[in-house]
Amino acid sequence: MKTYTLYSALASVVLANLDSAAARILTSLDQGASYDFVIVGGGVAGSVLANRLSEVSSVNVLLIEAGGSPNGNLAVEVPFLGTSLSGSAIDWNYTITPQTGLNGRSFELTRGKVLGGSSCLNLMTWNRCANDLYDHWAYLSGDDGWSWANIEKYYLKTSRLVAPADGHNTTGQVTPSAHGDGPVEVSVAGFLQPLDSVVVTASKQTGGIWEFSEDINAGNGLGTTYMQSSVGEGKRSHAASAYLDPIANRTNLDILINTQATRLINVATSGTPDIRTVEYAQSRDGPRSSITATKEVILSAGVIASPQLLQLSGIGPSDLLTTLNITTLISNPLVGAGLVDHPMIPLYFTTNSTTTWDPVLQDTNVFNGDLERWQENQTGLFVDSPADVQSFWRIPEGDGVWSSGEDTAAGAESAHLESIWVNAYAPFGSAPPSTGNFLTVLAAIVSPSSRGSVLINSTSAFDQPLIDPALLTTPFDTYAAVKVIRDIKSFLSTSPAFGALGLEPYGDLASAFVELASNSSEETTSTGEYTKLLKYAVDHSVTVNHPMGTLPFSSSSSTNSSSEAGVLDSELKVKGAKGLRVVDASVFPSVAACHIQAVVYTVTERAADLIKVEYGLI
Numbered sequence: 001m002k003t004y005t006l007y008s009a010l011a012s013v014v015l016a017n018l019d020s021a022a023a024r025i026l027t028s029l030d031q032g033a034s035y036d037f038v039i040v041g042g043g044v045a046g047s048v049l050a051n052r053l054s055e056v057s058s059v060n061v062l063l064i065e066a067g068g069s070p071n072g073n074l075a076v077e078v079p080f081l082g083t084s085l086s087g088s089a090i091d092w093n094y095t096i097t098p099q100t101g102l103n104g105r106s107f108e109l110t111r112g113k114v115l116g117g118s119s120c121l122n123l124m125t126w127n128r129c130a131n132d133l134y135d136h137w138a139y140l141s142g143d144d145g146w147s148w149a150n151i152e153k154y155y156l157k158t159s160r161l162v163a164p165a166d167g168h169n170t171t172g173q174v175t176p177s178a179h180g181d182g183p184v185e186v187s188v189a190g191f192l193q194p195l196d197s198v199v200v201t202a203s204k205q206t207g208g209i210w211e212f213s214e215d216i217n218a219g220n221g222l223g224t225t226y227m228q229s230s231v232g233e234g235k236r237s238h239a240a241s242a243y244l245d246p247i248a249n250r251t252n253l254d255i256l257i258n259t260q261a262t263r264l265i266n267v268a269t270s271g272t273p274d275i276r277t278v279e280y281a282q283s284r285d286g287p288r289s290s291i292t293a294t295k296e297v298i299l300s301a302g303v304i305a306s307p308q309l310l311q312l313s314g315i316g317p318s319d320l321l322t323t324l325n326i327t328t329l330i331s332n333p334l335v336g337a338g339l340v341d342h343p344m345i346p347l348y349f350t351t352n353s354t355t356t357w358d359p360v361l362q363d364t365n366v367f368n369g370d371l372e373r374w375q376e377n378q379t380g381l382f383v384d385s386p387a388d389v390q391s392f393w394r395i396p397e398g399d400g401v402w403s404s405g406e407d408t409a410a411g412a413e414s415a416h417l418e419s420i421w422v423n424a425y426a427p428f429g430s431a432p433p434s435t436g437n438f439l440t441v442l443a444a445i446v447s448p449s450s451r452g453s454v455l456i457n458s459t460s461a462f463d464q465p466l467i468d469p470a471l472l473t474t475p476f477d478t479y480a481a482v483k484v485i486r487d488i489k490s491f492l493s494t495s496p497a498f499g500a501l502g503l504e505p506y507g508d509l510a511s512a513f514v515e516l517a518s519n520s521s522e523e524t525t526s527t528g529e530y531t532k533l534l535k536y537a538v539d540h541s542v543t544v545n546h547p548m549g550t551l552p553f554s555s556s557s558s559t560n561s562s563s564e565a566g567v568l569d570s571e572l573k574v575k576g577a578k579g580l581r582v583v584d585a586s587v588f589p590s591v592a593a594c595h596i597q598a599v600v601y602t603v604t605e606r607a608a609d610l611i612k613v614e615y616g617l618i
């Protein structure tokens, strides 16, 4: 099943060819080329590292990327078309394993295969998570450098607030002082929808868990807020446009595209493995070449490919490696374990509002008109991602679910649940209805307790590993799936602002919504609401595409067998190895309860300084 099918059929007509003409971009390396740092993967983390390390003119940096350049791909540039890129040539087109928590369903997991990585295909929501996420990471790793007080300066280096595409007055919609002066452009929506003010009014009317927050990036990760996105002047601002394009004239950075790292090789003849050689190829059966970094290799291939490459190189669960006849260099069962993603349940409602953007999906002429408007002067619906408002909230302390388990969130300002408000039918796995007006509420669990894995089942880097996010496999997560739907149902039915929309649950949701039983013991009978909502969640859950945590960092002193064990030390170096670091979404030591790209940018900004300090470069 395809998770993001939104207007993919229509958008396919506007996909342009990749253009890989930027300077310093290579398709093969010169004989005898030498590099201090070799970075594998040119996504969010790899692009930031390539930029920050090559700021030092005395070092030479090589960035190896499996995909090509995103330049010239209209669907990357136009924010509204972002979801059409799932399943395209710049997607790795992974499929997750059949999910036991979802009745055996499996579906595609989108990951960018292009310079800029998944930031070229994502939905651009810009959340940096609550301060307490970073404080929790400092606590888990014993490294105060990860605390918010110390990492704030790195967040401020990632991005800057710019005006929305329509230049409207954003007073009360965002707090400028919470933003920095970095390369990624961030803005609130430049073509606000009628639904947005309804949700904001409802949040102000209702308060409590729905309370309005002027800026979700100002420290507290809770409340209903105008969504900020990595968009500037109506165009997507991604890792390659923000961090690579401006430095195309640097002569100490080479970018090798359309080239896949196939494994890492130990250069030590004895003692601690020194893993500074990268083997690479341009096709499954093509010749293998290799390059050795004089200082270190940094793996930024993302949450799926980074653990895959470690396992292919003999770093991972020794049982698994033995089964595949791979010699174990470093035995660590945590390599690839701990995969966590945010489950998301789309809820559909019909509405009597005629101001939804459903016609864009229902009529090619309307779609083309909006696209032409964007092409003319970057205005109109297509300057934004399909949603402009989001809400984050917690399951309260007194809730019975906590009697059987610890809080799954990082702290009191980190959410358990989220809703994203879309002013139309946002299709996930099925075509949109050909007529009618709709509201979609995307209900997500952002602090789930389920943990899955990424494990190779072949010795080729060209075969996808087994990716099991283990969605909805814990009692907390199934409870939270029902809870998030119920909280949204209650918000919609109690806040007067929604009254004028005439909302009615649509499709399977209509039969899942039943009146709360007067006798709570009826709740879990086959006709009770709890059972019906859980079935709805099991049948309809997808993910928000936020996988993380497959190579967690940890206390530098903890060993692989201790309870605080991780794969990396707190400076992101692979434990038990020399010359090898990992920097990407794999490294998160606990679940981040927000959309995670800004967290990856922030982590990487710190990582770049850690590397510079280690080699006396600052």
Ligand SMILES: Cc1cc2nc3c(=O)[nH]c(=O)nc-3n(C[C@H](O)[C@H](O)[C@H](O)COP(=O)(O)OP(=O)(O)OC[C@H]3O[C@@H](n4cnc5c(N)ncnc54)[C@H](O)[C@@H]3O)c2cc1C
Binding pocket: 004, 040, 041, 042, 043, 044, 045, 046, 064, 065, 066, 067, 086, 110, 111, 112, 113, 114, 115, 116, 117, 118, 119, 121, 122, 123, 124, 125, 126, 127, 259, 260, 261, 262, 300, 301, 302, 303, 305, 306, 309, 461, 544, 545, 546, 547, 583, 584, 585, 586, 594, 595, 596, 597, 598, 600
């Ligand atoms: C459809 C979708 C929607 C999303 N929506 C949002 C959102 O709205 N907001 C948000 O905050 N986050 C969102 N995300 C998540 C966010 O984009 C990612 O978390 C982030 O990009 C991860 O950064 P990364 O550096 O870890 O990996 P990536 O950005 O994925 O980069 C990894 C790079 O490594 C390359 N690579 C992999 N293997 C190899 C190899 N063997 N050799 C060479 N190169 C290799 C890849 O091609 C890729 O370029 C979304 C993601 C997707 C896919």
